[in-house]
Amino acid sequence: MRDRVSIELNVKLPRTLALKGHVGVGNVHVRGMDKDIAIDVGVGDVRLAGKSVLVRSVSLDVGVGDAKLSVPGENPKATGSVGNKLRWKGGKGSAGWKADVGVGNAIVSLE
Numbered sequence: 001m002r003d004r005v006s007i008e009l010n011v012k013l014p015r016t017l018a019l020k021g022h023v024g025v026g027n028v029h030v031r032g033m034d035k036d037i038a039i040d041v042g043v044g045d046v047r048l049a050g051k052s053v054l055v056r057s058v059s060l061d062v063g064v065g066d067a068k069l070s071v072p073g074e075n076p077k078a079t080g081s082v083g084n085k086l087r088w089k090g091g092k093g094s095a096g097w098k099a100d101v102g103v104g105n106a107i108v109s110l111e
Helices: none
Strands: 019-025 028-031 037-043 046-050 055-064 067-070 084-088 095-103 106-110
Touching: 019 028, 028 037, 037 046, 046 095, 055 067, 055 106, 067 084, 095 106
Parallel strands: 019 037, 028 046, 037 095, 046 106, 055 095, 067 106
Antiparallel strands: 055 084
């Protein structure tokens, strides 16, 4: 049996700060932020969750995997067969959320 290393890092930030991050391999879960978010993951999943009234736009780019966005009263769809792109600019807030994933999934849930 091979040795396996796993690290879980939880970071708490003031919700009113912008967030920018890069992870080579791993999963990123962000919830409850009010400002801009830009996450870049080489291999892994990105999950963002927050209030729809705070978000102006969402941009998801996934090389291999799924791009999904859940917005109350809307049903935005990703485009592409291998590379999935999803753009949404229907929000009334001021924040722009962006996720770039090489291999994995980008999932955004707005309440």
